[in-house]
Amino acid sequence: MENLKIRNIKTILTAPEGINLVVVKVETTDPEIYGVGCATFTQRYLTVQNAIEQYMKPLLVGKDVNSINDIWHSSIVSGYWRNGPVLNNALSGVDMALWDIKGKMAGMPLYELFGGKVREGAAVYRHADGGSVGQVEENVRAYMEQGYRYIRCQMGTYGGVGQSIVSPEGAPAGAYYDPKAYMKSIVGLFEHLRAQVGWDIELLHDIHERLTPIDAVNFAKKLEPFQLFFLEDALPPEQVEWFRLIRQHSSIPLAMGELFNNPNEWMPLITNRLIDYIRVHISQIGGITPARKLAALCDSFGVRTAWHGPGDTSPVGHAAHVHLDVSTINFGIQEWNGFNDAIREVFPGCPEVRNGYVYPNDKPGLGIDIDEKLAAKYPCENVLPTWTNARLPDGSPMTP
Ligand SMILES: O=C(O)[C@@H](O)[C@H](O)[C@H](O)CO
Numbered sequence: 001m002e003n004l005k006i007r008n009i010k011t012i013l014t015a016p017e018g019i020n021l022v023v024v025k026v027e028t029t030d031p032e033i034y035g036v037g038c039a040t041f042t043q044r045y046l047t048v049q050n051a052i053e054q055y056m057k058p059l060l061v062g063k064d065v066n067s068i069n070d071i072w073h074s075s076i077v078s079g080y081w082r083n084g085p086v087l088n089n090a091l092s093g094v095d096m097a098l099w100d101i102k103g104k105m106a107g108m109p110l111y112e113l114f115g116g117k118v119r120e121g122a123a124v125y126r127h128a129d130g131g132s133v134g135q136v137e138e139n140v141r142a143y144m145e146q147g148y149r150y151i152r153c154q155m156g157t158y159g160g161v162g163q164s165i166v167s168p169e170g171a172p173a174g175a176y177y178d179p180k181a182y183m184k185s186i187v188g189l190f191e192h193l194r195a196q197v198g199w200d201i202e203l204l205h206d207i208h209e210r211l212t213p214i215d216a217v218n219f220a221k222k223l224e225p226f227q228l229f230f231l232e233d234a235l236p237p238e239q240v241e242w243f244r245l246i247r248q249h250s251s252i253p254l255a256m257g258e259l260f261n262n263p264n265e266w267m268p269l270i271t272n273r274l275i276d277y278i279r280v281h282i283s284q285i286g287g288i289t290p291a292r293k294l295a296a297l298c299d300s301f302g303v304r305t306a307w308h309g310p311g312d313t314s315p316v317g318h319a320a321h322v323h324l325d326v327s328t329i330n331f332g333i334q335e336w337n338g339f340n341d342a343i344r345e346v347f348p349g350c351p352e353v354r355n356g357y358v359y360p361n362d363k364p365g366l367g368i369d370i371d372e373k374l375a376a377k378y379p380c381e382n383v384l385p386t387w388t389n390a391r392l393p394d395g396s397p398m399t400p
């Protein structure tokens with residue numbers, strides 16, 4: 001029998017939760033067999049659609065669907081410049097869809113193709129926020145009642161609360177925050193939470209690259225007594241050399257990577273054991289193929305996985321995480337955003353969470369689909385994000 005070929009590559013744009021998602025559908029010469037992948041880059045979704053339709057599709061139509069390795073390596077060099085956002089997202093979507101197809105052809109869920117499960121379900125963490133310590137506590141308790149044992153705690157989203165910002169005259173509009181007030185309010189938050197909810201719950205925190213490097217060193221030391229499960233994105237990708245200093249001053253577990261694109265960004269952090277959890281966005285780094293290599297590299301250096309799993313990943317991407325989570329020995333934790341009813345309907349086969357663990361389903365491939373008619377009911381809106389326009393009190397731009 002002749003091998004299946006790629007017949008068509010489609011981009012499906014949908015926003016059932018109000019977040020723009022990009023899903024790739026790879027159709028094959030067998031009308032019954034297709035694969036889906038996640039290429040979501042929510043802030044620039046139309047450029048990803050363009051990259052898929054104008055470049056990936058002409059490059060890949062007619063290729064043998066079996067050749068994931070060849071397709072991945074030849075695609076990433078096809079434009080000569082590589083390892084950047086947009087093109088990486090496009091490749092991620094295609095790569096996941098090809099793995100989905102391979103699983104369907106083998107009649108196996110992907111975790112079986114990856115060597116089988118080492119755990120039945122993957123522990124997840126939820127995200128609790130609030131405008132005051134009391135509100136965050138309430139939200140933490142609500143998650144605990146639902147069976148969650150890992151909770152990331154933020155206050156005032158990523159900027160903290162208790163800010164009285166004085167800006168120079170003529171300062172531009174933006175998402176203002178004060179790093180000093182942020183640090184103070186978050187130390188207060190964890191004092192409160194440990195006093196009120198105790199020490200039997202795992203707490204996490206995301207700095208979201210909002211501090212200068214030396215403030216991050218100091219802040220990590222201040223948070224160390226609260227025994228966090230991990231501290232996330234303490235530094236922006238441009239300043240990772242400072243992780244050495246954080247390490248020298250504290251043993252707080254460090255997680256990093258949702259903004260990474262290029263292996264050279266993660267390689268030194270892993271091989272020098274400067275982080276404990278790698279958190280790349282699999283729909284951003286090029287898909288399942290590089291994620292498996294990255295997980296294996298991390299395993300050799302005692303680093304664990306914590307794939308980035310926010311609302312700006314489609315359920316197809318979440319499904320890919322879960323197949324990796326249950327089959328990867330050095331899995332650490334899975335970020336979990338939860339799905340509303342609309343998104344469950346658009347994506348039949350969403351992984352399910354019970355008692356703080358997420359489970360893949362046992363269908364072949366990723367085990368998830370997209371209902372294109374329903375997806376069309378939730379059109380994306382091309383609005384520029386405002387939260388990324390982060391600014392310091394003096395009005396100057398800052399990493400968001
Ligand atoms: O770790 C997280 O879930 C956050 O950093 C989000 O990914 C970010 O705000 C973009 O949505």
Ligand SMILES: [Mg+2]
Pocket residue numbers: 206208232233258
């Ligand atoms: Mg984050």
